[in-house]
Amino acid sequence: MMLSKLGLAGKPAEERFDKLTRLAKKMFGVPISVIDFVSPWQYEHVLVVSDTDKDPFCSPYSSDLRFYAAAPLKSEGVPVGFFCICDYQPRELSEEEVHLLLDLAELAERELNVAVENERLTQRALVDVLTRIWNRGAVLDILTRELQIARENGTQVGILLLDVDHFKLINDEYGHPAGDQVLRVISERMRKAVRPNDTVGRYGGEEFLVVLPGCQHETLLRVAERLRETVASEPVDFEGVSIPVTISIGATMAVEGAFSEHMLMKAADLGLYRAKQGGRNRVETRWVTPSLANIKSVKPVNGER
Numbered sequence: 001m002m003l004s005k006l007g008l009a010g011k012p013a014e015e016r017f018d019k020l021t022r023l024a025k026k027m028f029g030v031p032i033s034v035i036d037f038v039s040p041w042q043y044e045h046v047l048v049v050s051d052t053d054k055d056p057f058c059s060p061y062s063s064d065l066r067f068y069a070a071a072p073l074k075s076e077g078v079p080v081g082f083f084c085i086c087d088y089q090p091r092e093l094s095e096e097e098v099h100l101l102l103d104l105a106e107l108a109e110r111e112l113n114v115a116v117e118n119e120r121l122t123q124r125a126l127v128d129v130l131t132r133i134w135n136r137g138a139v140l141d142i143l144t145r146e147l148q149i150a151r152e153n154g155t156q157v158g159i160l161l162l163d164v165d166h167f168k169l170i171n172d173e174y175g176h177p178a179g180d181q182v183l184r185v186i187s188e189r190m191r192k193a194v195r196p197n198d199t200v201g202r203y204g205g206e207e208f209l210v211v212l213p214g215c216q217h218e219t220l221l222r223v224a225e226r227l228r229e230t231v232a233s234e235p236v237d238f239e240g241v242s243i244p245v246t247i248s249i250g251a252t253m254a255v256e257g258a259f260s261e262h263m264l265m266k267a268a269d270l271g272l273y274r275a276k277q278g279g280r281n282r283v284e285t286r287w288v289t290p291s292l293a294n295i296k297s298v299k300p301v302n303g304e305r
Contacts, residue, residue, distance in 0.1 A: 016111045016115070017035045017108060017111060017112075020035065020083075020104055020107055020108050020111070021033040021034060021035055023104070024083070024085055024101075024104050025085070027100060027104075028085050028097065028100075028101075030067075030085045030086060030087045031086070031087060031088065032065070032085070032086035032087070033083075033084070033085045033086070034083075034084050034086070035073070035081065035082075035083050035084075035108055036081045036082055036084065037073070037080055037081040037112075038081065042079075043070070043072055043082075044072060045072070046069060046070065046071045046072075046098050046101060046102060047068075047069065047070045048068075048069045048093045048098070049067065049068040049069070050067060050090055050091060050092050050093070051066055051067065051090035052065060052066050052067070052068065053066065053090075064088055065086045065087070065088060066087060066088055066089055066090045066091075067086060067087035067088075067089065067090055067091045068084060068085075068086050069084060069085050069086075069093050069098075069101060070082040070083065070084035070085075071083045071084070071101045071102050071104070071105035072105070073105055073108055073109055073112065074109060075109065075112055075113055075116060076113070080112070082105075083101065083104055083105040083108050085101065126138035128201075128202040130180055130183060130184065130202075131183055131184055131187035131202050132184075132187070133187050133191060133200050133201055133202055133208075134199060134200070134201035134202070135201065135202055136201065136202065136203055136204055136209075138201060139199060139200075139201025139202075139203065139209050139211065140201075140209075140261060142199045142201070142211055143157075143159065143199075143209070143211045143261050143264075144261055146199075146211055146213045146257075147254055147257040147259075147260075147261065147264075148257065149213065149257070150213070150254060150256055150257030151256060151257035151258070152257075154256050155213070155214050155256065155257070156214065156215055156216065156253055156254060156255050156256065156257075157211065157212065157213055157214075157215060157253065157254045157257060158211075158212035158215035158219070158220035158223075158251065158252070158253045158254075159209065159210065159211055159212065159251070159252055159253070159254075159264055159265075159268050160209070160210040160212070160220075160223070160224050160227065160249050160250070160251050160268065161203065161207065161208075161209055161249070161250040161251075161265070161268035161269055161271070161272045162190070162207065162208040162209075162210065162227065162247045162248070162249050162250075162272070163206060163207050163208075163247060163248050163249075163272055163276070164182065164183070164186060164206040164207075164245065164246075164247055165245075165246045165247060165248055165276075165280040165281060166280075167179065167182070167205075167206040170182055170243060170245075174238065174241060174243060177238070178238045178239075178241070178243060179206075181236060181238045182236045182238075182243060182245055183202075183206065185236045185245075186208075186231055186236075186245060186247070187200065187202065187208070189230050189231055189233075190208065190210070190227055190230070190231065192230075193223075193226050193227050193230040194210060194212070194223060194227070195212070195223065197213055197214070198210060198211065198212050198213070198223070199211040208247075209268075210223070210227070215253065217253065220251055220253055220285075221251065221283065221285070224249050224251050224283040225283060227247070227249065228246070228247055228249055228281065228282070228283055231245060231246065231247045232244075232245065232246045232247070232281060246280060246281035247281070248272055248275035248276050248280045248281060248282060248283075248284075249271070249272065249275055249282070249283040249284070250267075250268040250269060250270065250271025250272030250273070250274070250275060250283075250284055250285075250286060251268065251271055251283055251284070251285045251286075252264055252267035252268045252271060252285065252286055252287060252288065253287070254288070259288045263288045264288060266288075267286045267287060267288045268286070270286045271283075271284040271285055271286035272284070274286065
């Protein structure tokens with residue numbers, strides 16, 4: 001049974017489906033029962049192949065299978081897979097057994113819909129409501145996980161701490177709805193500008209955090225510059241008004257995951273402070289050093305980041 005397509009792989013829901021397949025094996029006396037959420041399925045009703053040697057249908061699981069019966073599965077009215085039983089011997093399926101298989105498929109659909117809804121609720125708890133990217137807690141958890149992977153594999157992790165330049169002035173001049181639109185547009189631009197395995201999250205307010213696993217120094221700078229250029233490439237439109245936007249970026253890197261999230265964030269924050277101090281709309285790199293342990297916080301430039 002494969003659930004990765006629905007984002008449920010490795011989740012507790014998988015055990016619920018396993019219980020149903022074990023029940024099916026016992027009820028029908030077959031060696032194999034599978035709930036498949038991956039293979040394409042075009043049938044509206046139960047498909048029964050009593051003997052694959054006499055039918056052009058080919059089992060997707062084993063060439064040794066002789067019997068195959070499958071009931072379609074749907075989620076919110078959309079076909080998503082099937083519930084099937086298989087045997088190495090030819091056999092028939094009675095009308096009563098067809099209804100039993102449909103009943104099991106209905107139970108599987110209920111479990112699937114519950115699991116999908118639970119996954120949605122989980123995602124909502126991890127996604128920033130305004131920008132639809134990862135929220136602070138989620139992106140920091142991802143950073144922790146990537147640092148652990150880097151320690152185990154001897155790889156590097158880069159991070160970028162970004163801040164929207166003069167965001168307070170944008171809110172003051174155009175209003176908070178315009179500021180919200182700026183954050184939404186910038187988030188989407190950044191999400192499209194990073195590599196597929198990079199993570200963009202809203203760190204808080206107008207600050208964003210980007211985690212770059214498996215990142216070399218050159219890649220860190222290249223991605224940072226691409227983000228800066230992409231955001232500044234065109235103004236944000238809001239109710240007929242064009243709002244110029246730029247970002248400042250602090251960049252740092254953990255070699256082989258050797259540093260804690262706390263120390264990395266301090267280094268990135270110092271880089272961001274230097275970028276603001278240096279005129280904004282720029283990238284500044286800072287590396288983790290023993291002196292960072294004595295830095296409690298970085299003061300905003302002129303009281304506004």
